Structure formats: structure tokens, C-alpha cells
Amino acid sequence: MLVDKIIQFENHFAELQAEVVEKPYGRIFYDRDNPLSYDSNHAYINEDFDGDLDLAINELIEFYRVIAITPRVYTFTRSKSNVGLFLEKKGFLKQIEDLSSYVQKNxxxxxxxxxxxxxxxxxxxxxxxxxxxxxxxxxxxxxxxxxxxxxxxxxxxxxxxxxxxxxxxxxxxxxxxxxxxxxxxxxxxxxxxxxxxxxxxxxxxxxxxxxxxxxxxxxxxxxxxxxxxxxxxxxxxxxxxxxxx
CATH class of the missing domain: 3.40.630.30 (Gcn5-related N-acetyltransferase (GNAT))
Structure with missing residues (x-):
């Protein structure tokens, strides 16, 4: 469906403006030359990842701290994110946005x-x-x-x-x-x-x-x-x- 395609698009959009590290659980985006850009410096974790999520989160936290950038994860879903719920339990702060998106259907x-x-x-x-x-x-x-x-x-x-x-x-x-x-x-x-x-x-x-x-x-x-x-x-x-x- 179109919405699912847009969600997939959004989860990988940062590859346009950042370096990418591929991981079994998702992708880490970063740009040392543009540390102020959250869109260029965040990780994406697959919602269906069935591995050790604790290990994955600890790894991406360490990655960003080594390059002196705030560890950050984006989620983009139809509803509440299971990854997001886990991150909250790990002490992550959050901001949820109901984005005003428009599709050119006609x-x-x-x-x-x-x-x-x-x-x-x-x-x-x-x-x-x-x-x-x-x-x-x-x-x-x-x-x-x-x-x-x-x-x-x-x-x-x-x-x-x-x-x-x-x-x-x-x-x-x-x-x-x-x-x-x-x-x-x-x-x-x-x-x-x-x-x-x-x-x-x-x-x-x-x-x-x-x-x-x-x-x-x-x-x-x-x-x-x-x-x-x-x-x-x-x-x-x-x-x-x-x-x-």
C-alpha cells in the first residue's frame, strides 16, 4: 500500500544526506560535518528486529558518543512504535509528531x-x-x-x-x-x-x-x-x- 511505501521511504530518507552504517537491526546515519542536523544523525531500527535489542541500542549509543553526537533514534510507523516503547524503558527522551503529510493523488x-x-x-x-x-x-x-x-x-x-x-x-x-x-x-x-x-x-x-x-x-x-x-x-x-x- 502507498502508506507502507512512504513509511519505508521515510525510514531510509537520511541516506540522501548522511553516511550510512549497515547493521543487522537497521541503519546508523551520521554526518560529522553537520552535527546540528538531527535528520542526518540518527539511527533506524527495524520494528520486526528479533535479535538482542539491548545490545543494538548500546552499540548505537556508543557509536554516536565516540563522534560527540547525541544518540538519537527515529521511528516512523502507522501507530505506536514497539521500538519506541523499548527506548522509553531504556531512559530515552521522546518527541512524537503527527506529521501533516500530503500525497498528490490527482x-x-x-x-x-x-x-x-x-x-x-x-x-x-x-x-x-x-x-x-x-x-x-x-x-x-x-x-x-x-x-x-x-x-x-x-x-x-x-x-x-x-x-x-x-x-x-x-x-x-x-x-x-x-x-x-x-x-x-x-x-x-x-x-x-x-x-x-x-x-x-x-x-x-x-x-x-x-x-x-x-x-x-x-x-x-x-x-x-x-x-x-x-x-x-x-x-x-x-x-x-x-x-x-
Whole structure:
């Protein structure tokens, strides 16, 4: 089912922006150069792992402490996580999120005139992207730059003349893709650039990738825009973040 595919996608999403250590119980993601990014520095433990969970948790705690990063585990499930319950018993702190996720079940083009030139960005465009670094978080910008080296990651930039004014990304795994980093420079907002980016991605996805796209959104204005592009809310997924000081 689609929800199960998205859950699988989310559990492995960090491989886009982090180094990966494969373990019998799951995967350890880390990036020493970006320690502030929780998304780049956490472990994933299979919910159906039937081995020694105590040993697994002790191992990942030791791994992160050696590189001076807070030990952290993400869970992504339909409901309460058995791994999460075990981590709580081990003294991990927790934060549970009912994420507002939207899936493009019916692809539509938003009625907006095209006023910007949109093209794919690459690592060679770092000088232009650095201007966004002033408005994005430090860890978010570093994660974005690392992702650019992945062949299944597409970063699209919108240009007003020769000036990069907005961007959005698309990451593909199998027949699922996740939209991220939909961002317009603060002094250029209110020009429907976000809608134009979503239209571009909808057509690119439909003609080139042939995937089902999803994204996260909390801003009512953005949510309204996504609904116009055929995105529908999916409420069946819960993410847990567990960490130990």
C-alpha cells in the first residue's frame, strides 16, 4: 500500500544526506560535518528486529558518543512504535509528531502564469545557492548541499532574469518521490513562485519520473496551494524522535 511505501521511504530518507552504517537491526546515519542536523544523525531500527535489542541500542549509543553526537533514534510507523516503547524503558527522551503529510493523488496544474525560468541546479551552482544559506538554517543548507551529489535528487531553481529567487527539491526512491525545500527568498514572496515550482515538478514527475509525490506542510497558505495541485492529506503516519543525553 502507498502508506507502507512512504513509511519505508521515510525510514531510509537520511541516506540522501548522511553516511550510512549497515547493521543487522537497521541503519546508523551520521554526518560529522553537520552535527546540528538531527535528520542526518540518527539511527533506524527495524520494528520486526528479533535479535538482542539491548545490545543494538548500546552499540548505537556508543557509536554516536565516540563522534560527540547525541544518540538519537527515529521511528516512523502507522501507530505506536514497539521500538519506541523499548527506548522509553531504556531512559530515552521522546518527541512524537503527527506529521501533516500530503500525497498528490490527482495531478493538477495550478492556474498561475509562468513568470520565471526554472532549471535543475547542480553542485557547480553553489555560489548562487550560498545566497540562500543566509536565510536557511546552517544545518539545512549543509544537508541540501550534500544531497546534490545523489543522482536521484533533483533541485530546481527559479530565475527572475539572471537571479535565483526560489527553489524546490524532489528525491526519488522507486515509484515514490518526496518534495522538499520549497523556498522563496524573503524579498520575492507573494509572486506565486511556489505555485510555479509545484507546476514544474508536477509536469516533470508526470513526464520523466513517473512517481507518486508527497510532502509535508503546516502553513495554511502552502497547504491551500498544494491542494490546488491535487495533494490530499494522509493522517496514518506518526514519527517518533528518541534521544538520550
Amino acid at each position: 495531478k493538477k496544474i495550478i492556474d498561475r502564469a509562468s513568470t520565471i525560468d526554472i532549471r535543475r541546479l547542480h553542485i557547480s551552482d553553489e555560489a548562487e545557492l550560498s545566497h540562500f544559506g543566509q536565510e536557511l538554517s546552517e544545518w539545512g543548507y549543509k544537508s541540501l548541499m550534500k544531497a546534490l551529489s545523489n543522482k536521484n535528487f533533483y533541485l530546481f531553481g527559479g530565475y527572475e532574469g539572471d537571479v535565483l529567487v526560489c527553489m524546490a527539491s524532489l528525491y526519488k526512491q522507486g515509484d515514490i518521490s518526496r518534495i522538499n525545500d520549497v523556498f522563496t527568498k524573503s524579498d520575492k514572496r507573494g509572486n506565486s513562485y511556489g505555485a510555479q515550482l509545484i507546476n514544474f515538478i508536477t509536469e516533470f514527475n508526470d513526464k520523466t519520473l513517473h512517481t507518486v509525490s508527497y510532502l509535508y506542510a503546516n502553513n495554511p497558505i502552502a497547504i491551500n496551494m498544494y491542494k490546488k495541485a491535487g495533494y490530499e492529506e494522509v493522517k496514518e503516519m506518526v514519527r517518533g524522535c528518541y534521544w538520550v543525553e
